[in-house]
Amino acid sequence: MKYSTEQAANIAVLIGFAVNYFKLNISNEETTGVISAVMILGGILYSWYKRYQRGDIYLSGIRK
Numbered sequence: 001m002k003y004s005t006e007q008a009a010n011i012a013v014l015i016g017f018a019v020n021y022f023k024l025n026i027s028n029e030e031t032t033g034v035i036s037a038v039m040i041l042g043g044i045l046y047s048w049y050k051r052y053q054r055g056d057i058y059l060s061g062i063r064k
Contacts, residue, residue, distance in 0.1 A: 011038055 012035055026034070052059050 008039060011035070011042070 015031070015035055015038065048061070051057050055064070057063050
């Protein structure tokens, strides 16, 4: 699986921008947790989409 570290960095920058722009009072630990959660969710969605694109499951996850 090809993984774009550049896009992961872009996501991290966007989250950092949102935190600073909206003046959210979020600690470093919470920011790390949010970034981790976004990365995990993104990985799951990407994996699901690639399985669907391969053609062996429906978008709902049921095997064809």
